[in-house]
Each structure stands twice: as structure tokens, then as C-alpha cells.
Amino acid sequence: DADVTQTPRNRITKTGKRIMLECSQTKGHDRMYWYRQDPGLGLRLIYYSFDVKDINKGEISDGYSVSRQAQAKFSLSLESAIPNQTALYFCATSDASTQETQYFGPGTRLLVL
Amino acid sequence: GQSLEQPSEVTAVEGAIVQINCTYQTSGFYGLSWYQQHDGGAPTFLSYNALDGLEETGRFSSFLSRSDSYGYLLLQELQMKDSASYFCLLGDSSYKLIFGSGTRLLVRP
Numbered sequence: 001d002a003d004v005t006q007t008p009r010n011r012i013t014k015t016g017k018r019i020m021l022e023c024s025q026t027k028g029h030d031r032m033y034w035y036r037q038d039p040g041l042g043l044r045l046i047y048y049s050f051d052v053k054d055i056n057k058g059e060i061s062d063g064y065s066v067s068r069q070a071q072a073k074f075s076l077s078l079e080s081a082i083p084n085q086t087a088l089y090f091c092a093t094s095d096a097s098t099q100e101t102q103y104f105g106p107g108t109r110l111l112v113l
Numbered sequence: 114g115q116s117l118e119q120p121s122e123v124t125a126v127e128g129a130i131v132q133i134n135c136t137y138q139t140s141g142f143y144g145l146s147w148y149q150q151h152d153g154g155a156p157t158f159l160s161y162n163a164l165d166g167l168e169e170t171g172r173f174s175s176f177l178s179r180s181d182s183y184g185y186l187l188l189q190e191l192q193m194k195d196s197a198s199y200f201c202l203l204g205d206s207s208y209k210l211i212f213g214s215g216t217r218l219l220v221r222p
Binding site: 042043045088090092098099100101102103104105106107 | 143144145146148153154155156157158161163200202203204208210212213214215
């Protein structure tokens with residue numbers, strides 16, 4: 001079984017709809033991250049969480065919110081989706097001592113019409 | 114400011130050795146890691162350097178020189194499946210993560 005899972009893997013939605021992307025991990029890591037990747041570009045950090053009670057904004061948090069329901073679960077919400085949020089979204093985890101070593105989920109491909 | 118620079122593209126022949134450089138401008142950091150990402154796929158962790166020197170993991174090795182402000186990923190015995198994007202990641206002294214721009218590697222027969 002995969003250590004970091006994401007659901008759904010693909011999603012098509014309409015402008016203005018609220019959607020949630022979910023991430024679960026079995027690695028026992030305290031730290032979890034949400035990234036987006038646009039075609040041909042690198043990863044950009046949306047939100048990150050050092051533990052259940054510690055959530056921080058990344059470089060592109062506008063239009064997104066997150067919830068850390070448990071150590072193993074970190075969800076990303078788009079409150080009112082817009083077309084320029086069409087992208088590939090990755091969840092990742094790391095332990096506290098080496099955050100540069102990250103383990104990524106398979107990604108969610110989101111299309112906002 | 115802080116940045117990580119990588120070449121945008123590298124081409125090499127199957128069986129050859131290729132080096133992908135990552136130069137940085139930051140006053141202090143904990144370590145430098147490397148990832149591989151195939152088109153449409155998730156990044157996969159390859160190697161991490163906390164200290165100067167060479168770390169070897171099979172066909173992949175990574176090197177760090179803090180005095181020269183750069184690191185590199187070395188891929189040996191290139192295979193067609195190594196065609197992918199590779200990026201470096203640095204964690205600075207304030208726990209901020211900085212990603213390299215990524216290098217697209219094309220392995221030719």
C-alpha cells in the first residue's frame with residue numbers, strides 16, 4: 001500500500017463550486033504539505049502543517065483553505081473554484097528533522113471549467 | 114533573495130554519465146535534496162546532503178559544497194527511463210523550503 005494517498009485522483013468541477021481534496025499518510029510524519037504544479041512549471045507551496053495544531057500559509061494560499069483532521073490526514077479546499085486553479089495538486093509529508101526529504105502522494109489532477 | 118538555479122534542459126546518451134547542477138544563494142541552510150519527476154507523475158525523493166561531500170545511492174549520487182554554494186546530482190549508466198525532470202530542494206535556516214526551477218533530462222539511444 002502507498003504511504004501517501006490522495007483522493008480523488010482526477011476531478012472536473014465548475015466555476016464557483018466548493019471542492020475538497022484529501023490526503024492520508026501512513027508514514028507517521030508530523031509534517032504535511034500541499035503543493036500545486038502548473039504545466040511545465042515547478043511546485044509551489046499552498047499550505048503546510050507542522051502538526052495538528054500548527055498550520056501555515058505558503059506562497060500561494062489565496063483561494064484555498066486546509067484542515068488537519070489528524071496526524072495522518074490533511075485536506076485542501078477550494079471554497080469557490082475558478083479556472084486558473086486548474087492544476088496538478090500534490091500532498092507531501094516529511095519528518096520534523098529533515099523536511100527536505102519529502103514523500104509525495106500520486107497527485108490530483110483538477111480541471112475547473 | 115534566496116534562489117536555486119538549475120539548467121533548464123540537459124541531453125545525454127544512453128549509458129553515459131550526466132551531472133545536473135544546482136547553485137544557490139542563501140546565507141544558511143540545513144540540507145539539499147534531489148527529486149525525480151516523470152511527466153504527469155509525482156516527485157520521487159532521490160538523495161539528500163546535509164554535509165559537504167558525496168552521497169551515493171546506486172546509479173545516483175549527490176554532492177554538496179557549501180563553500181562553493183552549489184550541489185549536483187550525478188546519474189551514471191543512463192537509461193531511457195531516466196528521461197524526466199529533476200529538481201533540487203533546500204531547507205533554509207528559517208525552515209523555509211526553496212525549490213529549484215527543475216532540469217529536464219532527455220536520454221537518447
